[in-house]
Amino acid sequence: MAWKWPASFQPGRVNHTHINTIVVGAGAAGVGLGVALQDYKAGEFLIVDRHCIGASFLRWPKEMRLITPSFNTTPFGILDLNAVMLHTSVANFLGAEHPTGKQYAHYLQQAAIECQLPVQAGIDIVQVEAPEKAGTRGRAPTPSGPGTTFRLTCRDGSVYTADNVIWAAGEFQYPRTHSFPGAAHCLHNSQIASFQELPGRDRIVIGAFESGVDAAVHLVRRGVHVTLLHGAEQLATQEQDPSRSLSPFTRERLAAVTAERSNLRVLANHRVTEVKRERGGYTVCTVQGSFFSEHQPILATGFVGGVAPVKHLFAYRDDGNILLNEHDESTLTPGLFLAGPLVRHEHHIFCYIYKFRQRFAIVAESVARRLGLPVPDDVAATYHANQMRLEDLSCCGKECVC
Amino acid sequence: MAWKWPASFQPGRVNHTHINTIVVGAGAAGVGLGVALQDYKAGEFLIVDRHCIGASFLRWPKEMRLITPSFNTTPFGILDLNAVMLHTSVANFLGAEHPTGKQYAHYLQQAAIECQLPVQAGIDIVQVEAPEKAGTRGRAPTPSGPGTTFRLTCRDGSVYTADNVIWAAGEFQYPRTHSFPGAAHCLHNSQIASFQELPGRDRIVIGAFESGVDAAVHLVRRGVHVTLLHGAEQLATQEQDPSRSLSPFTRERLAAVTAERSNLRVLANHRVTEVKRERGGYTVCTVQGSFFSEHQPILATGFVGGVAPVKHLFAYRDDGNILLNEHDESTLTPGLFLAGPLVRHEHHIFCYIYKFRQRFAIVAESVARRLGLPVPDDVAATYHANQMRLEDLSCCGKECVC
Incomplete structure (x- = not known):
């Protein structure tokens, strides 16, 4: 099946191409946003990725799985938690509840193919310049006018x-x-x-949120003696919001390995202060003493996110996160939007697929408006009815009865 | 916390009590419907159960777990798949993705307590007589008039x-x-x-849908040699609707034990025709030969449902299922409703909690109308927005792209 390339875009002729909208990244957010732009008929767009569709998922450790469970609820009006577009069921397509990264990349690739998304792989954006008139909030730019558009430079020099x-x-x-x-x-x-291929009979894991516990569980199951060091008073099991708490999937796995095996020790209040390479191994210093292993400690302290080329085009919140307006748009640079797990609004963290997918529609609507295109109400209603559009965040985080 | 008993009902004085609405069964459907009747202010009601709240779940095999996954999505506008009422999160309350029966009963009991549901345990309804004027569709009965109401007789003779x-x-x-x-x-x-306590090193399991595979998985993990006999051409993994297909949870478990162990054989096209007690054991005859085991075969052929006392008050579909109108009401007996996993409409099977909970609101609205009470639109809208109200079934079962 041929891609539906935007009319103004000729693959191969990439020395200078103008397009209404460029989506940088062809992961869960990029693919989902592409479909939303299509559904909203929000102008021509191109998705670029320095690797390929779902590349991050393809890089996951072989044993790592999506934390959020997929179930075949889609045909019954409850969109699969891991779906990035309407009417799709990850559970049904993959037959998996917690897909591996490789499986999930397959879903994303299939979604892109079915929707004929215009994806250009192998495009590594290294520099983004804002329109000269950026800062004039609310004013739609004159398409293609020099200095009035974003200018994205690729690693190979093309623009x-x-x-x-x-x-x-x-x-x-x-x-x-x-x-x-x-x-x-x-x-x-x-x-x-x-994790199956990591050598050694013991291993120190630093950090006890999702990735740290995940690493520990896989290693402990293999019989490796794991010391899991973390700085909190206890494991994060008390918070209501899964972005701040261990998921049920991980709690259950942790409880199972703890019940079945004795080769895991979890040490709370052990914030790591330094790691030294010495005596043919590694000394991990914590606020409560040091731990030595011959094997490289596993660092599970999370991610910073890949925003370097656009870092200067955003303002930041006091907590260091990117500051966004109500359209997930930069407060400094109109027309620059953020999508995916880095999105924050007040205390809401959009780090799971079922969360950040609810903002694709909001961004697509803004893009349409900026291009002077109509925003179809029926699309918004369908997205909303299928847990794919969340505008009013005041309803989030209500206390549960239970 | 004291129950809010309906004003007309005095616990202990049960020789003859009249109430607007009686809900028979205090499981997932009964508790959920009770909350819906409360939310809709649909008159006074009483929930009776021959055992207690969540009694069926308390009877589950210790190792059995809910097939549908819970996740802490509730605060983000996607109601936990296993929740029976708004604003509750099974995942958050229990810290479990696939709760055991005991855990889930705990959730139901907590929900009933928080909502102060009027539940009367130990009431075993053995006979139900319809109002004499049943059949006059659409006519609200005169409350309490002799012969104009349902008459429910308990095992102890009270009415x-x-x-x-x-x-x-x-x-x-x-x-x-x-x-x-x-x-x-x-x-x-x-x-x-x-399953942990079942004796023996081999076991025949009859039926390979959810319960059969569940039994097989638990036994195989223990090292028991299991022969799983079923009559279909292959395991049910191809259907889109999870009511007709093995769940992702079960597929993953089956794949894992199959990959790790060699003590499970699954025999398709082996419909069982008879089981004989002989030679100090059991011979299981199938259309393709017989199998012998010293140990009692496990029958995993499903459930018939407990409708005996009201069986005569329903009409039936050609496939043997109960025929319901668009309000989940008997087509023979106005005012008699069915709730829970036995509900069917055309080809839609409401066997999972996230499915049948979407009909509580429909029933509560009908009850309110029959009692001449207003149906509050805002409640219906809130139920709908939270995947708790499904009226138009035409949207179900759409083909997925993936």
């Missing part, structure tokens, strides 16, 4: 210009590796191809 | 009368044990307290 840029580069390929001195001596969990 | 009866007795306590000659020699999976 795209666009009226809107949607940054959807995600987190996974941008690990947090400088949390403390010597962190670079460690192996970040995102760099592990398979 | 309730009610204007509406909602039958929510469920399936689990009513196993299908007569599928073939000698089926009664078998142990129905619902009668197993724990």
Whole structure:
């Protein structure tokens, strides 16, 4: 099946191409946003990715699985939690409740193919310049006028210009590796191809949120003696919001390995202060003493996100997160949008697929408005009815009775 | 916390009590419907159960878990798949993705307590007589008039009368044990307290839908050699609707034990024709030969449902299922409603909690109308927005792209 390339875009002729909207990143957010732009008929667009569709998921450790469960609820009006577009069921397509990264990449690729999304792989955007008139809030740019559009430069020197840029580069390929001195001596969990193939009979894991517990569970099941160090008073099991708490999937796995095996020790109140390379191994220093292992400690301290080329075009919140307006748009640079797990509004964290997919429609509607195109009400209603459009965040985070 | 008993009902004085609506069964459907009747202010009601709240779940085999996954999505506008009322999160309350029966009963009991539902335990309804004027569709009965109300007789001889009866007795306590000659020699999976405690090194399991595969998985993990016999050409993994297909949870578990162990054989095209008690054991005859085991075969052929006392008050479809109108009401007996996993409409099977909970609102609205009470639009809208109200079934079962 041939891609439906935008009329103004000729693959292969990429020395200078103008397009209404460029989506950077072809992961869950980029693919989902592409479908939303299509559904809203929000102008011509192109999705670019430095690797390929679902590349981050393809890089997951072999044993790692989506935390959020898929179930075949889609035909019954409850969209599969891991779906990025309407009418699709990850559970049904993959036959899996917690798909592996490889499986999920397959779903994204299939979605892109079925929708004939215009995706250009192998395009690595290294620099983004804002329109000169950026800062004039609310004013639609004159399409293609010099200096009035975004200018995106690729690693190979070719240039795209666009009226809107949607940054959807995600987190996974941008690990947090400088949390403390010597962190670079460690192996970040995102760099592990398979826990099965890691050598050694003992291993220190630093960080006990989802990735840390995930790493520990896989290693403990293999019989590896794992010391899981974390700085909190206890494991994150008390919060209501799953973005701040261990997921039920992970709690159940942790409870199972703890009940069945004795080769896991979880040490709370052990914030790591430094990792030293010495005595043919690694010393992990914490606020409560040191731990030694011959094997490279696993660093599971999360991700910083890949926003370098657009970093200067956003303002930031006091907590360091990107500041967005109600359209998930930069407050400094109109026409620059953020999509995916880095999106924050007040205390709401959009780090799961079922959360951040609810903002695709909001962005697509803004893009349409900026291009002077109508925003079809029926599309918005359908997205809303299928847990794909969340505008009013005041309803989130209500206390549960139970 | 004291129950809010309906004003007309005095616990203890049950020789003859009239109430607007009686809900029979305090399981997932009965509790959920009670909350819906409360939310809709649909008159006074009483929930009766022959055992207690969540009694069926308390009878589950210890290792059995809900097939549908819970996740903490509730605060983000996607109601937990296993919740029976708004604003509750099974995942959050129990910290479990696939709760055990005991855990889930705890959730139901907590929900009933928080909502102060009027539940009367230990009431076993053995006979239900319809109002004499039943058949006069659409006419609201005169409350309490003799012969104009339902008359429910309990095992102890006491009597309730009610204007509406909602039958929510469920399936689990009513196993299908007569599928073939000698089926009664078998142990129905619902009668197993724990797979861990079943004796023997080999076991025949009859039926390979959810319960059969569940039994097989638990036994195989323990090292028991299991022969799983079923009559279909292959395991049910191809259907889109999870009511007709093995769930992702079960597929993943089956794939895992199949990959890790060699003590499971699954035999398709082996419809069982008879079970004989002989030679100090059991011979299971199939259309393709016989199998012998010293141990009682496990019968996993499903449930018939507990509708005996109201069986004569319903009409039936050609496939044997109960015929319901668009309000989930008997077509023969106005004011008699069915709730829970036995509900069918055309080809739609409401066997999962996230499915049948979407009909509580429909029933509550009908009850309100029959009692001449207003149906509050805002409640209906809130139920609808939270995947708790499904009126138009035409949207169900759409083909998925993936």
